[in-house]
Amino acid sequence: AQSVTQPDIHITVSEGASLELRCNYSYGATPYLFWYVQSPGQGLQLLLKYFSGDTLVQGIKGFEAEFKRSQSSFNLRKPSVHWSDAAEYFCAVVLNPFSGGYNKLIFGAGTRLAVHP
Amino acid sequence: DVKVTQSSRYLVKRTGEKVFLECVQDMDHENMFWYRQDPGLGLRLIYFSYDVKMKEKGDIPEGYSVSREKKERFSLILESASTNQTSMYLCASSPPTSGSADTQYFGPGTRLTVL
Numbered sequence: 502a503q504s505v506t507q508p509d510i511h512i513t514v515s516e517g518a519s520l521e522l523r524c525n526y527s528y529g530a531t532p533y534l535f536w537y538v539q540s541p542g543q544g545l546q547l548l549l550k551y552f553s554g555d556t557l558v559q560g561i562k563g564f565e566a567e568f569k570r571s572q573s574s575f576n577l578r579k580p581s582v583h584w585s586d587a588a589e590y591f592c593a594v595v596l597n598p599f600s601g602g603y604n605k606l607i608f609g610a611g612t613r614l615a616v617h618p
Numbered sequence: 619d620v621k622v623t624q625s626s627r628y629l630v631k632r633t634g635e636k637v638f639l640e641c642v643q644d645m646d647h648e649n650m651f652w653y654r655q656d657p658g659l660g661l662r663l664i665y666f667s668y669d670v671k672m673k674e675k676g677d678i679p680e681g682y683s684v685s686r687e688k689k690e691r692f693s694l695i696l697e698s699a700s701t702n703q704t705s706m707y708l709c710a711s712s713p714p715t716s717g718s719a720d721t722q723y724f725g726p727g728t729r730l731t732v733l
Contacts, residue, residue, distance in 0.1 A: 510658070535721070544622070544708060544724035545661075591660060605676075606722060608660040 505594050507609035514582050515617045522577040522612050524592030533595040534575040535606070536566055540588045548590075551575065562586070587616045621645070622725035624709050630731045637696040639728050641709030648714040650692035651722065652676075652684065655706040667692055668714070699732045706730075 506525045514520055526532060533552050537545040549560025556568040566577045575592060592609040625640035643650065649668050653661040653676075663676030665684040673684050681703060685693045692711075696703055706729050710722040 505660075537724075542627075542726075544726045545710075546724070547721055550721060593661075605663065608662075610658055610660040 505592055505607050505609040507590075507592055507612050509612045510610070511613050511615065513615040513617060516584050517581050520577075520579045520582045520586070520614070522590050522592075522614070524575045524577065524609060526573050526575070526592075526594045528573070528594070531568075531570060534566075534568060535593040535595075536560065536564070536575070536577045537591045537593060538562075538588045539591065539611075545591065548577070582614075582616055584616045584618065587614055589613045622709055622711055622723050624707075624725040624728050626728050627726060628729050628731075630733065631696075631699050632733050633700060635696075635699050635732075637699050637730065637732075639694040639696075639707055639709075639730070641692045641694070641711075641725055642690050643692075643709075643711040643723070644690065645711065645713075645723070646689065647711035647723075648689070649712045649722075650686065651710040651712075652682075652692065652694045653708045653710065654678070655708055655727070661708060664694065699730075701732050704730060704732045 504527050508523050535550045536548040538548050539545050548564050549558045549566055551558045551568050558566050564579050566575055568575050589611045591611045593606050622643045631637050651666040652664040655661050662678050664682050665676050667673045667686040670689050683695045706727050708727045709725040712722045
């Protein structure tokens with residue numbers, strides 16, 4: 502089955518430390534890839550997206566993500582985490598984006614990030 | 619900025635009640651979506667609409683219906699609320715799909731509790 506996997510349910514890092522959140526998808530071709538963040542009590546906000554081209558994508562709030570076709574991965578990174586980054590992070594994909602019509606967005610289960618002072 | 623608003627942030631209803639969740643977007647988007655979010659399951663699509671009066675079932679439509687009478691408004695209806703519909707409900711909108719994926723813009727969510 503086509504799916505999106507975020508292997509880490511919870512991650513805790515110290516403020517100022519680097520961060521990497523993992524995302525893997527299972528699909529034969531290259532999908533469109535997204536990372537969203539959900540702060541407590543809030544809706545989802547788009548951090549970044551990858552459609553094509555440069556496999557290293559820059560997003561808002563100092564985040565970046567790298568698409569690795571060989572590993573079917575789209576991991577999110579930040580070099581230095583701030584306390585305000587504590588939130589839940591969702592990876593999402595659109596499979597078969599050139600099929601025409603509506604393309605369903607499939608979400609991973611999310612990774613909850615805690616930041617220690 | 620795209621703005622998607624939802625009528626309530628928190629809602630408490632009793633089993634068997636008819637529940638309406640309202641969503642309004644101000645960017646003239648064709649596509650609108652309703653998801654429910656549960657811990658460990660991520661977001662699951664309930665229904666979506668790609669035009670006024672048009673709707674399509676998502677992954678978990680059972681127990682829900684939708685209405686889209688105006689482009690900017692998309693309503694989710696629980697005909698007879700049950701306790702297993704206690705969840706966070708998120709509305710989203712996006713511009714029309716044109717051979718490329720489009721970013722979805724989300725509202726703040728409605729946390730519904732059914733007693």
